[in-house]
Amino acid sequence: xxxxxxxxGKLAALLLAxxxxxxxxxxxTAAPATTGTPLPVQxxxxxxxxxxxxxxxxGKKIAMLVSNAEGRIGLAVADIATPNKFKGVAQFPDADIRxxxxxxxxxxxxxxxxxxxxxxxxxxxGLYAVNADGSDFLWLIERTGNYRVSGxxxxxxxxxxxxxxxxxxxxxxxxxxxxxxxxxQGHPATTMMMRLNTRTMGxxxxxxxxxxxxxxxxxxxxxxxxxxVVTTDGKRKGAVHWRDPGTPGWTExxxxxxxxxxxxxxxxxxxxxxxxxxxxxxxxxxxxxxALYRYDVKARKLEDKxxxxxxxxxxxxxxxxxxxxxxxxxxxxxxxxxGVTWFDxxxxxxxxxxxxxxxxxxxxxxxxxxxxxxxxxVTASSDIQAPVHFLFDNQTGKLQLLGASRPxxxxxxxxxxxxxxxxxxxDGFDIPVYVTKxxxxxPFPTVVMVHGGPYVRGVEWGFNPANQFLASRGYLVVEPxxxxxxxxxxxxxxxxxxxWGLAMQDDITDATRWAIAQGLADPKRVAIVGGSYGGYAxxxxxxxxxxxxxxGVNIVGVTDIELMYSIGWSDFMDADNPWVRYGMPRMIGDxxxxxxxxxxxxxxxxxxxxxxxxxxxxxEEDYRVPLPxxxxxxxxxxxxxxxxxxxxxxxxxxxxxxxEKNNVDFWTRVERFLDKHVK
Numbered sequence: 001x002x003x004x005x006x007x008x009g010k011l012a013a014l015l016l017a018x019x020x021x022x023x024x025x026x027x028x029t030a031a032p033a034t035t036g037t038p039l040p041v042q043x044x045x046x047x048x049x050x051x052x053x054x055x056x057x058x059g060k061k062i063a064m065l066v067s068n069a070e071g072r073i074g075l076a077v078a079d080i081a082t083p084n085k086f087k088g089v090a091q092f093p094d095a096d097i098r099x100x101x102x103x104x105x106x107x108x109x110x111x112x113x114x115x116x117x118x119x120x121x122x123x124x125x126g127l128y129a130v131n132a133d134g135s136d137f138l139w140l141i142e143r144t145g146n147y148r149v150s151g152x153x154x155x156x157x158x159x160x161x162x163x164x165x166x167x168x169x170x171x172x173x174x175x176x177x178x179x180x181x182x183x184x185q186g187h188p189a190t191t192m193m194m195r196l197n198t199r200t201m202g203x204x205x206x207x208x209x210x211x212x213x214x215x216x217x218x219x220x221x222x223x224x225x226x227x228x229v230v231t232t233d234g235k236r237k238g239a240v241h242w243r244d245p246g247t248p249g250w251t252e253x254x255x256x257x258x259x260x261x262x263x264x265x266x267x268x269x270x271x272x273x274x275x276x277x278x279x280x281x282x283x284x285x286x287x288x289x290x291a292l293y294r295y296d297v298k299a300r301k302l303e304d305k306x307x308x309x310x311x312x313x314x315x316x317x318x319x320x321x322x323x324x325x326x327x328x329x330x331x332x333x334x335x336x337x338x339g340v341t342w343f344d345x346x347x348x349x350x351x352x353x354x355x356x357x358x359x360x361x362x363x364x365x366x367x368x369x370x371x372x373x374x375x376x377x378v379t380a381s382s383d384i385q386a387p388v389h390f391l392f393d394n395q396t397g398k399l400q401l402l403g404a405s406r407p408x409x410x411x412x413x414x415x416x417x418x419x420x421x422x423x424x425x426x427d428g429f430d431i432p433v434y435v436t437k438x439x440x441x442x443p444f445p446t447v448v449m450v451h452g453g454p455y456v457r458g459v460e461w462g463f464n465p466a467n468q469f470l471a472s473r474g475y476l477v478v479e480p481x482x483x484x485x486x487x488x489x490x491x492x493x494x495x496x497x498x499x500w501g502l503a504m505q506d507d508i509t510d511a512t513r514w515a516i517a518q519g520l521a522d523p524k525r526v527a528i529v530g531g532s533y534g535g536y537a538x539x540x541x542x543x544x545x546x547x548x549x550x551x552g553v554n555i556v557g558v559t560d561i562e563l564m565y566s567i568g569w570s571d572f573m574d575a576d577n578p579w580v581r582y583g584m585p586r587m588i589g590d591x592x593x594x595x596x597x598x599x600x601x602x603x604x605x606x607x608x609x610x611x612x613x614x615x616x617x618x619x620e621e622d623y624r625v626p627l628p629x630x631x632x633x634x635x636x637x638x639x640x641x642x643x644x645x646x647x648x649x650x651x652x653x654x655x656x657x658x659x660e661k662n663n664v665d666f667w668t669r670v671e672r673f674l675d676k677h678v679k
Contacts, residue, residue, distance in 0.1 A: 039413060041671065044469040045663040047071075047115055048405035053377050053389045055080075056105045057169060057323065057368050061132055062086075062377075062391070063100050063108055064402065073097050075110055077132045080375060083391050083400055089134035098125060101167050101175075102368070103198055106132050109175055111164065112143065118652030118659050120621020126157070127164045127177075129198035140201060141177070158201070165193070168224055169323045169368070173199045176206070178218070188214035188234035193226065212241050212250055221245075222272040222326040230267065232258070236582045240267055242276070242297050253300055258578070265302075268292065269319035272326040279315050281490065282306055287430075288490035290314040292331060310335055312422070312432075314487050316457070324369035334487065336420040336432070337362055337461035346371055354378050354392055357399055361385060362462070365392075377402075383418035383436070385411040386463045415439050416471025418461055423480070423514045425507050429495065432488055433511045434459045435520065436467040436477040444476035445679045446521035448512050448541075448549070451479065452532030454496065454504065455587065457487035466667070473671055474679070476520055480511035482537075497587045498594065500533075500561065501540045501601030508537055509545055524550070527678045529670075531555035532625060532655065539603035539633065542610045551613040551644075551677040553670055556625050556655055559633040560604040565591045607636035613644035613677040617666055619653030646673060 049067035074091035098113040111125035127141035142157040161180040174195040219228035241250040256264035282291035291306035317333035330342040342348040361380035378390040386406040416436040451458025484496020515521035528541040535557015618630035
C-alpha cells in the first residue's frame with residue numbers, strides 16, 4: 001500500500017481502462033480547488049452522504065445507506081445485476097439510519113442516530129426490521145420508553161435493556177440480542193443472550209441452563225452455541241468460563257484484572273472445531289505488546305508461540321469466518337493502519353487482485369459467504385481519500401463504482417499526507433507519532449493535536465477531516481501517542497498511570513521538539529490543541545511550556561482533576577462504577593493519598609501561569625466533562641489577567657459536537673484564532 005499517493009486521478013484512469021466511467025456525480029469527485037484557494041470549512045465537516053454497502057447472504061442484493069435531499073440517511077437496496085439502481089426501503093423524517101445488517105436474503109435490521117441533533121440530545125439507537133422491498137416494517141427495540149406506531153398497529157417494542165448483538169446467518173428471521181439484567185446495588189449486573197424473531201418479536205433464550213454470576217459477554221461457536229462467558233465480580237476481578245457441548249456446568253479457565261489492559265487474556269473467537277482464540281501478552285516481545293494465541297482449554301494454557309504477532313503493536317482485530325463453510329479465512333488487525341492476513345488462498349488472491357487495481361489505497365474487502373461469492377464489496381480509503389465503495393466481480397476481475405462517502409472531496413485537492421514515526425522520549429521510550437504534512441516546504445506553522453481518553457488508542461492512519469482542514473490552511477499536524485495510550489504494548493500503557501501532567505505531558509513536549517529538530521515545525525509558530533483529556537493536556541502544555549506553545553485550543557477538556565471526583569452529574573460518577581472505585585485511583589490518582597499531586601497537575605490551580613491566548617469550547621449538555629470545567633477555567637484565566645481568552649459554548653451539545661453547523665462554526669473560529677496568534 002502506497003500511503004502517500006493521490007487516489008482519484010490515478011483511480012479515474014484505472015477505472016476508465018477497465019471500462020468504468022468516473023464522473024463528479026457518480027464517483028463523488030469534485031473539481032480541484034483553484035490554485036491557492038483552499039476548500040471552504042464546510043467541505044471538510046459536511047457529513048458523509050453514503051456508506052455501509054453490504055451484500056445479502058446469497059450475494060444477489062446490496063443494501064446501502066444513502067442521503068436524501070433533506071440530508072437524512074435512509075436505507076436503499078439494489079439487485080446485484082443493477083447495482084447502481086437503488087430503491088429506498090426505509091427513511092425517517094426525524095432520524096438517520098446508522099448501520100444495517102442482513103437477517104436473511106429478504107429481511108434486514110438497522111438502528112438509528114440523529115445527525116441533525118446535538119450530541120446532548122441523542123436518543124438510544126433502537127432496532128428496526130424491514131423487508132428488502134420495503135414491506136413489513138417493524139420496530140423491535142425502543143429508543144425511549146414510549147409507544148410508537150409500527151406498520152398499521154400499535155406495538156410496544158422491547159425495552160432499551162435489550163441490545164442487538166448480530167445476525168445468525170441460519171436462514172431464519174432471528175437475530176441475536178443481549179438482555180441486560182440488573183441485580184441490585186452491590187451486585188454486578190448480568191446479561192442473557194437471546195434470539196429475537198424480527199417478524200413476530202418473539203424472544204427465547206439460546207441457553208436455558210445455569211450460568212455464572214455477573215456475565216458481561218458471551219462467546220458463541222460457529223453454530224451459535226454458547227461456549228464461553230466473561231464475568232465480573234463488580235470490583236477488579238474478571239473471569240472467563242468455558243463449557244463443552246453436551247456437558248453440564250461451566251469450567252473457570254482463568255481470572256484477570258480488567259485494568260491490566262494488554263496483560264489480560266481476552267477471548268477473541270471460537271472456530272468451527274471449538275478452538276478458542278485469545279489476545280494475550282506476547283512473552284517474546286520486550287515492549288509488552290499482545291498477540292493472537294490459540295488457547296488450550298483442557299490444559300488451561302496458551303500455545304507456546306503466538307498465531308499472529310505485530311512488532312510494536314498490540315493485536316487489536318478479529319477473526320474472519322466464512323458464513324457458509326464456517327471456515328476461518330483470515331485475521332484483521334491494526335498496525336499504523338488497518339490490515340488483514342488471509343489464510344485462505346482464494347481470499348489472498350482476491351485481495352491481491354483488488355490491490356493491483358487500487359494501488360494507492362487501503363482496500364477493505366467485505367463479504368458473507370466469501371469463498372463461493374462472485375461479488376464482494378471493496379471500500380478504498382487513504383490519508384487523502386475519504387472512503388469510496390466498489391463492487392468487485394471475482395469472475396471478470398473488474399470493479400464497479402457504488403459511490404463515495406464524501407463526493408465533493410477530490411483527493412487531488414487534499415493538502416496533507418500522513419506519515420508514521422517513532423520518537424525517542426527523554427527517558428528512553430519509543431512513542432508513536434503521526435505527522436500530517438501540508439504541501440510546500442517546512443518548517444511549517446504547527447498544531448500539536450492531543451487525543452482524548454487518555455487510556456485509548458488515539459490515532460490511526462487514514463482520512464481525518466480536521467487534519468486535512470488544518471493542512472489545507474498550511475499547518476503541520478503532529479499527533480503523539482503518549483504513554484498511557486493503548487495499542488502499543490502494556491509497557492507504554494502502564495507508564496502513563498498517575499502521570500497526568502507529568503511524564504504523559506513530557507511525551508507531548510518531546511514529540512513537539514522532535515518535529516522542530518526535524519525541520520518540520522517552526523519553533524516560533526506552534527499551537528497545542530486537544531479534546532477531553534487532550535483539552536487537559538492543552539492547558540497543562542501552556543502551563544509547563546510557555547516558550548514552546550504560542551496558543552492553545554481546549555475542546556471539552558478536563559481542567560480540575562479534583563472536580564472529576566466530585567461532580568455528581570458526570571455520567572461515570574456512580575458509586576458502583578468499578579472505574580470510579582478502582583480504575584481512577586489507580587490510573588489517575590487517589591483523591592486523598594495523591595491530593596498534592598492532583599492539585600499541582602490541575603490546570604485550574606495553575607491558571608495564573610497561562611499567559612498565552614486560549615480558545616475554549618464546551619457543550620452545555622456534556623455529562624462526561626461537565627460545563628463547570630470550562631467556565632471555572634475561563635473565569636480563572638480572566639481573573640489572572642489573561643486578555644486573550646476566547647470562549648464558545650454550544651447549546652444541547654455534549655462531549656463533542658455533532659451538529660454540522662456547530663462544527664463549521666467551531667473550526668472557523670479555530671482557523672481565525674490560529675491565524676491571529678500562531679501563523
